[in-house]
Amino acid sequence: xxxxxxxxxxxxxxxxxxxxxxxxxxxxxxxxxxxxxxxxxxxxxxxxxxxxxxxxxxxxxxxxxxxxxxxxxxxxxxxxxxxxxxxxxxxxxxxxxxxxxxxxxxxxxxxxxxxxxxxxxxxxxxxxxxxxxxx
Amino acid sequence: xxxxxxxxxxxxxxxxxxxxxxxxxxxxxxxxxxxxxxxxxxxxxxxxxxxxxxxxxxxxxxxxxxxxxxxxxxxxxxxxxxxxxxxxxxxxxxxxxxxxxxxxxxxxxxxxxxxxxxxxxxxxxxxxxxxxxxx
DNA sequence: AGTGCTGGTCTCTTTTCGAGACCACCAACA
DNA sequence: TGTTGGTGGTCTCGAAAAGAGACCAGCACT
Numbered sequence: 001x002x003x004x005x006x007x008x009x010x011x012x013x014x015x016x017x018x019x020x021x022x023x024x025x026x027x028x029x030x031x032x033x034x035x036x037x038x039x040x041x042x043x044x045x046x047x048x049x050x051x052x053x054x055x056x057x058x059x060x061x062x063x064x065x066x067x068x069x070x071x072x073x074x075x076x077x078x079x080x081x082x083x084x085x086x087x088x089x090x091x092x093x094x095x096x097x098x099x100x101x102x103x104x105x106x107x108x109x110x111x112x113x114x115x116x117x118x119x120x121x122x123x124x125x126x127x128x129x130x131x132x133x134x135x
Numbered sequence: 136x137x138x139x140x141x142x143x144x145x146x147x148x149x150x151x152x153x154x155x156x157x158x159x160x161x162x163x164x165x166x167x168x169x170x171x172x173x174x175x176x177x178x179x180x181x182x183x184x185x186x187x188x189x190x191x192x193x194x195x196x197x198x199x200x201x202x203x204x205x206x207x208x209x210x211x212x213x214x215x216x217x218x219x220x221x222x223x224x225x226x227x228x229x230x231x232x233x234x235x236x237x238x239x240x241x242x243x244x245x246x247x248x249x250x251x252x253x254x255x256x257x258x259x260x261x262x263x264x265x266x267x268x269x270x
Numbered sequence: 271a272g273t274g275c276t277g278g279t280c281t282c283t284t285t286t287c288g289a290g291a292c293c294a295c296c297a298a299c300a
Numbered sequence: 301t302g303t304t305g306g307t308g309g310t311c312t313c314g315a316a317a318a319g320a321g322a323c324c325a326g327c328a329c330t
Contacts, residue, residue: 028256081262092276109247121163127216227307
């Protein structure tokens with residue numbers, strides 16, 4: 001545990017050292033986290049970790065994402081190297097999205113976080129309820 | 136690995152089953168992830184995992200956050216039960232923020248993800264560069 | 271000809287974010 | 301007795317991002 005805290009101080013300095021560079025992208029950790037961090041990115045990575053999906057399948061799998069955000073999020077995930085996009089020359093051309101090796105590697109810690117969320121959502125919900133009740 | 140995928144399918148159904156409820160907050164996993172997922176939340180949790188900080192200290196530690204977003208993010212983290220806010224009756228009243236047990240528990244998987252980001256930011260940067268070059 | 275499926279793009283509105291001014295309180299200083 | 305500085309915020313306003321939904325070309329089937 002102590003070792004983690006020492007390492008953390010290093011990370012804090014990474015965070016901090018880059019902030020006076022005035023450019024958000026100058027801090028690699030924040031930059032990468034930001035790419036994973038989007039509203040829909042974790043959900044899509046979770047889906048694609050199961051198996052490759054086509055565009056329309058993803059749209060049906062996640063009905064409350066707008067087509068615009070689906071396109072955009074997949075594009076960002078592809079740009080960051082997490083997702084591979086392949087077009088098949090079928091009669092209506094179909095497009096398949098799948099995780100790359102990098103994406104599968106990133107999925108491991110992401111999955112830990114999602115697992116934590118599933119195990120602890122009750123506690124979070126209670127915390128929110130009692131916080132809101134105090135007001 | 137196979138076990139993970141089976142569990143994942145369960146999670147996908149959690150994601151999916153709640154979407155036709157039309158309410159974003161109906162899916163507990165997405166709801167919790169959304170709370171962790173903010174632009175500044177991971178950074179502040181990382182900072183507070185090291186040691187408690189006062190408001191002004193955090194502001195100086197993270198110079199490129201606006202005071203408004205610092206207030207707001209800390210408030211959300213407090214509401215979700217990750218952060219404890221304590222006011223000390225000094226002459227100018229000082230406010231200290233610290234992680235709760237829930238926050239420290241959440242920090243564990245979050246730290247894994249940040250660690251991954253630090254180890255792989257080079258790969259992500261290269262992926263971006265080659266993607267942008269292809270256009 | 272009309273309908274439907276493919277994977278998108280474009281536009282418009284609403285929500286969120288960021289920068290910075292402002293505020294009350296008190297302490298030390300001149 | 302102003303005056304400055306530090307405390308932890310709030311308020312307002314313009315910019316950026318997200319969401320809803322119309323639209324599109326291309327082809328197959330009927």
